[in-house]
Every structure is written in C-alpha cells, then in structure tokens.
Amino acid sequence: MTTVLISGLGLIGSSMARIMKQSDVQPTILGDDPNDDTSQFLLDQGIIDERVTLLNAASRADIIVLAGPVSVIIGQLGQLVKTKLKPNALVTDVGSTKMQVMAASKPLQERNIAFMGGHPMAGSHKTGARAGKEDLLDNAVYFLVDGSQTATQTALFKACLEPAKLRWVTMSAEAHDGLVSEISHVPHVLAANLVNTADHQLKHDAVGLNAAAGGFKSTTRIAGADPTMWTAIMLSNSEVISEQLTSYMKQLKQIQSAIETHDADQIYQFFAHAQSVRERLDREGETR
Amino acid sequence: MTTVLISGLGLIGSSMARIMKQSDVQPTILGDDPNDDTSQFLLDQGIIDERVTLLNAASRADIIVLAGPVSVIIGQLGQLVKTKLKPNALVTDVGSTKMQVMAASKPLQERNIAFMGGHPMAGSHKTGARAGKEDLLDNAVYFLVDGSQTATQTALFKACLEPAKLRWVTMSAEAHDGLVSEISHVPHVLAANLVNTADHQLKHDAVGLNAAAGGFKSTTRIAGADPTMWTAIMLSNSEVISEQLTSYMKQLKQIQSAIETHDADQIYQFFAHAQSVRERLDREGETR
Structure with a gap:
C-alpha cells in the first residue's frame, strides 16, 4: 500500500489527488492545506483520505508532494530536513520554477532523502481545490528535474499519475x-x-x-x-x-x-x- | 423592397448578409466578391440573391456596404464618385479604421451621396465566407461615424441588422x-x-x-x-x-x-x- 502526502491542495494539488485516486496504485492520500475549509471539502468528497499537517504526517509517506507556491515549498524543504521520514521516501514538488527549488533541496539530498523536482504545465485562471479536476493535466507536459531519486521512485510517482497520460520531459533546472x-x-x-x-x-x-x-x-x-x-x-x-x-x-x-x-x-x-x-x-x- | 449591395463577402460581409436575411426588412442582397468560388457558394446557399460587380450594380442599391479591407474601401469610394447611384442611396463601410475612410468619402459626400462610416467589433482568427455565421455579431458593439446620412437611412440600416442585437455606438473617427x-x-x-x-x-x-x-x-x-x-x-x-x-x-x-x-x-x-x-x-x- 502506497501512501502519498500532498501539501497544498489548490488547483494543482487537488487535481493530482483526484488523478491518483483513479490510478491502479490507489494510494492512500494524506492531505495538508492551511485552509480548513479546503481540506474538509476534499475529505468529504473522498478525494483525500485523511487531513494531516505536513510535519506530523511526513514520516508515514512514501511520496511527499509539495504543491504550494515556490516560496512555501522552499520553506517546507528546510523543515523536512529536520523531520523523520521513511528511508525510501521520495520528496517532490510542483513549483513553477526549478533553480531555487533544486538549490533549496540540497540539504535534504545530503541527508540521503530522495528529491526530484517537478512541474506540471497546466493551470487555469481559476484557482483553488474546487476548481481542481481529474482531467486538468490530461496530455500535459510534466517537467522533471533529476535530483537524487532512484528509477524505482520515479516509476512509482509516474504510476500514480498514469490516468493523466502525461508527457514526461526531463531537463535541467536552468x-x-x-x-x-x-x-x-x-x-x-x-x-x-x-x-x-x-x-x-x-x-x-x-x-x-x-x-x-x-x-x-x-x-x-x-x-x-x-x-x-x-x-x-x-x-x-x-x-x-x-x-x-x-x-x-x-x-x-x-x-x-x-x-x-x-x-x-x-x-x-x-x-x-x-x-x-x-x-x-x-x-x-x-x-x- | 430594399436592395442591399455588399462588396466583399468575407467573414464580416457574409455574416452581415446572413443577418440581413433574417431581418424583417428582408432585403434583396446583391453580392460582389473578387473570389468567384465565394460568391457562388453564398448564392447556392441562398445567402445572397444575385452575383454582381460593385460598379455595374451600384445604381440598383438602396444601401451599399463596402466590406473589404480598408485599402480596398478607399479605392471603391473613389470609383463610386464617378458612378450613378440612387438619389437616396446610403453608402457605408465596415473598415477597421475610420479616419482614412472618412477622408476618402468626402468627394462622395460633396456629390450629395450619403455616407456613414461603420465598424462592427467582431471577428475571428478564421476568415472567409465559409467562416461567416448568422450569430457572429450577436451583442457586439457596432461603431458608427456620422458622415452625411439622414436619420431615416441610419434607421433602415439598423433595421437590416436588427437580428444581431447590436450595441450601436456613435463616435468621431479620431x-x-x-x-x-x-x-x-x-x-x-x-x-x-x-x-x-x-x-x-x-x-x-x-x-x-x-x-x-x-x-x-x-x-x-x-x-x-x-x-x-x-x-x-x-x-x-x-x-x-x-x-x-x-x-x-x-x-x-x-x-x-x-x-x-x-x-x-x-x-x-x-x-x-x-x-x-x-x-x-x-x-x-x-x-x-
């Protein structure tokens, strides 16, 4: 059983939760969002399985997806360095820029925690969990920036998002x-x-x-x-x-x-x- | 019975013909276009009633709509000065700019032919008669620039386009x-x-x-x-x-x-x- 923790349940984060729920992996999804109303809405809809906070639940996750704004992601990477995680956990993000995020992930990688940068190219002028949808990422490009993840971890992450038929593209942060x-x-x-x-x-x-x-x-x-x-x-x-x-x-x-x-x-x-x-x-x- | 001659049966001209056909005025529509295929298509569809050329048919029209590009409109205004028209004919255009067109219409106005500048604010990245449609101008702004037309002539023109529920806005060319x-x-x-x-x-x-x-x-x-x-x-x-x-x-x-x-x-x-x-x-x- 795979457990995915998504922190930041806005348009992208909540859409990823919806997609993962349709995948063959059928992960348990732990959801963290500063907005109580958002988290409760997604829990009520069965899109997440449990409301958590990132730092309290991080040790239970096989995959941690940081889906807030870049500034929040950077802060969270600093906190995760000090947090107990599963030895095989993969930390990834969906931030719109990658140079700052990859730099901020260095201390985590030095602690031998796998990090992989990510960025799905989709969006909407709408925002928020209620605007999220199962087909938001259909056929979209999903950029990956190699960090310290293993091929197995990458494969598991891709399997979770398989229903979206993403076009995976690996490139440098720059x-x-x-x-x-x-x-x-x-x-x-x-x-x-x-x-x-x-x-x-x-x-x-x-x-x-x-x-x-x-x-x-x-x-x-x-x-x-x-x-x-x-x-x-x-x-x-x-x-x-x-x-x-x-x-x-x-x-x-x-x-x-x-x-x-x-x-x-x-x-x-x-x-x-x-x-x-x-x-x-x-x-x-x-x-x- | 009102006769309208439309010269230039592209996206805008052919859409105006389609709209006029739905109006209570039910004008006879004479259509002129440099492209034979376009004119024949519109004739076959019953969107125009007759294929003509502007200068040969101008004397039969109550309203002449110049619906080509601005450069063509300007040339046509020069030709219409030398052409016999009905005494009460209204000449109007749909050009995207109005200062040059109004200047070019001066000789016609001096000959006591009514001219009114016009510009419907609609369009599409598509062009041509086949892309034209009855609802292209629905609720759009239609700019009018006063020339020498009478209120009766303006009213008849508006009545021809009544089905589109246009928002008529009169302003200066500048x-x-x-x-x-x-x-x-x-x-x-x-x-x-x-x-x-x-x-x-x-x-x-x-x-x-x-x-x-x-x-x-x-x-x-x-x-x-x-x-x-x-x-x-x-x-x-x-x-x-x-x-x-x-x-x-x-x-x-x-x-x-x-x-x-x-x-x-x-x-x-x-x-x-x-x-x-x-x-x-x-x-x-x-x-x-």
Whole structure:
C-alpha cells in the first residue's frame, strides 16, 4: 500500500489527488492545506483520505508532494530536513520554477532523502481545490528535474499519475526556467500589462474596454490569474524573465519602426511568420 | 423592397448578409466578391440573391456596404464618385479604421451621396465566407461615424441588422481609431510579437513551444489572423498604434524594473489591478 502526502491542495494539488485516486496504485492520500475549509471539502468528497499537517504526517509517506507556491515549498524543504521520514521516501514538488527549488533541496539530498523536482504545465485562471479536476493535466507536459531519486521512485510517482497520460520531459533546472519563462511567465506579464495600459488609457472613455471583442478577451484571459501566485513566480525567476522582456521589447521596437515607416513587406512577414507558427501549435496540439 | 449591395463577402460581409436575411426588412442582397468560388457558394446557399460587380450594380442599391479591407474601401469610394447611384442611396463601410475612410468619402459626400462610416467589433482568427455565421455579431458593439446620412437611412440600416442585437455606438473617427487601436490593433501586434520572439528563442529547444499550456495558446490565438488584413490595418492606423506601443513599453519597463529589484509590493499591485479589471470585463460581458 502506497501512501502519498500532498501539501497544498489548490488547483494543482487537488487535481493530482483526484488523478491518483483513479490510478491502479490507489494510494492512500494524506492531505495538508492551511485552509480548513479546503481540506474538509476534499475529505468529504473522498478525494483525500485523511487531513494531516505536513510535519506530523511526513514520516508515514512514501511520496511527499509539495504543491504550494515556490516560496512555501522552499520553506517546507528546510523543515523536512529536520523531520523523520521513511528511508525510501521520495520528496517532490510542483513549483513553477526549478533553480531555487533544486538549490533549496540540497540539504535534504545530503541527508540521503530522495528529491526530484517537478512541474506540471497546466493551470487555469481559476484557482483553488474546487476548481481542481481529474482531467486538468490530461496530455500535459510534466517537467522533471533529476535530483537524487532512484528509477524505482520515479516509476512509482509516474504510476500514480498514469490516468493523466502525461508527457514526461526531463531537463535541467536552468533549461526549465528559461523555457517556462518564455511560454508562461513572460506571457503573463505581457497580458497583465496590456490590461493595465488599456484600462489606464480608456478610463475616461464611456465605451472603452466594454467594446472589446473576443480577441482582446482571449489575449488577456491569463491576466485574471491569482496575483499572489504570480508575484511569487516573478520573484523566483526574476533574472530570466527580465532578460526575456528585454528581447521582447527589442523585437517590438523593430516592428514598431516598420509600422511607423509603412514598411508593408516587413509588417506582412511579421504577421505571416506569427500565423504559421501559431497554426503549427494548434495542429500539433490536435494530433496528440 | 430594399436592395442591399455588399462588396466583399468575407467573414464580416457574409455574416452581415446572413443577418440581413433574417431581418424583417428582408432585403434583396446583391453580392460582389473578387473570389468567384465565394460568391457562388453564398448564392447556392441562398445567402445572397444575385452575383454582381460593385460598379455595374451600384445604381440598383438602396444601401451599399463596402466590406473589404480598408485599402480596398478607399479605392471603391473613389470609383463610386464617378458612378450613378440612387438619389437616396446610403453608402457605408465596415473598415477597421475610420479616419482614412472618412477622408476618402468626402468627394462622395460633396456629390450629395450619403455616407456613414461603420465598424462592427467582431471577428475571428478564421476568415472567409465559409467562416461567416448568422450569430457572429450577436451583442457586439457596432461603431458608427456620422458622415452625411439622414436619420431615416441610419434607421433602415439598423433595421437590416436588427437580428444581431447590436450595441450601436456613435463616435468621431479620431476617437474610434484610438479606441480600436487600444483594444484590437495593439493586442494583435503584441500577440504576434510574442509568438515570433518565443519561436526565435526556442527554435533549437526539442520541447519548446509544444510544452505550452492553454495560457500561451489563448494569449496568442489572435496571432493566427490573416497577415494581409492586419498589414492593411497597421498601415491605415500607424500613428496611433505606434504611440500606444510606446506607452505599452513604458509601462512594461516599469514592471520589468520592479521584477529586477524584487519589489514584491509593486509586482503584486500590478497583477492585482490587472486581475480586477479583467474580471470586471468578464462580468460585464455576462450581464449583457
């Protein structure tokens, strides 16, 4: 019988609990969340088997999943070093950035506790346990960063999440942080900045943002995301995000200059290239 | 019996034909499109009643809707000046920008032909007559810019589109172009630039863009739009778009600096403000 402890039962943590319950492993799931209401809701629904606190229940777990924000994960890694764990326990996390987390896991690894970094690429502008769902991670990429785990521990963890048909991708913490900055962190900054700029410019316009069609709404959907979580992500990957924003602005200035000088060829190439890349992304999504 | 001539039977033009066919006015619809296949398809479907060319059929129309790209509309306005029209005919357009169009309509207005600028705020990343649909404009904002039309002519035009339950908003050409730049043109540039920058950075990354979750996809959906149409829009509203891109980058540099200096308060305020504006936009969309 496998026992999994999930600390942080928000959108991702609670969805992972739901998925694990469908797996052949059928683990016992211990759930820890600072919000009593959340834990009780998941217990009532049978999604977790027991309400616990991380430090009191850690010694009973074969797998410990830290599913809070990165700042919380880092604190928890420091506490787990001082906590008795099963000799074969695997500690893993779902944090959105990996360089800080891997660094913070070093003392644990030095104590011969297996740690593996992880990050499922899914999400929603909704948050919380009630928004979690069994199919949230279906066909998603799940990044793994090797720490000190054994192949057996990795296999057991993957088996617990088998129902989601994840695409497992192993990479270095540095490569991970660069990639997710590009496809997730920077887009969040851009979308939020668009909403704020448009709101500022149109604040005295009677029609204003209300005239926006579906294009504006889809482009800015992710700006509705939880500000606490996104502040933590910015702080934990600030260097990479800032560099990529600089590249983004450099490109933006080039197209701005083409617009100013009415360089129709360059403008057309800009939009045509974007269209072809974007269409490829949809096609590849569909054929999976 | 009212006769409407629609020139340009793409997404918007063909959707307007579909809507007009459902109206109590039940106009006869003459359709003009450079693409034979498009016109024949719409004729076969009963969405238009007759295939015509703009200049040959203009004299039969009570309402002429110019539904091509802005550059085409401007050329057509020049041709209509030299064409015999019904004395009470209303000429209108659906172009995405209005300052250039209103200027180009001056000679027509001086000939005592009624002109009214128009722009329905709807669209799709899809284009073409087959993507058109009866409900494309449902509850959308339809901008009107006063030219020389009479109240009776405006009323007849609105009656033709009554099934779409449009939100009619009259404003000046200048105010219109500033507003749509903010809520449509600039977002298109930003989305296309994000796709191009990410593609460039990740081109040698085996996982790359394929790891993108729904957030990246929705943020960049509009980058799949037709490059020809968007090049024309950029050229016809270049000054406003460029100014607003400058404002956007100014704000972006501020948040970049806050990220670099780990100014958690400012980052939080940035995301929290965007979240509140974005949620208001969804709420107001739902209560309409």
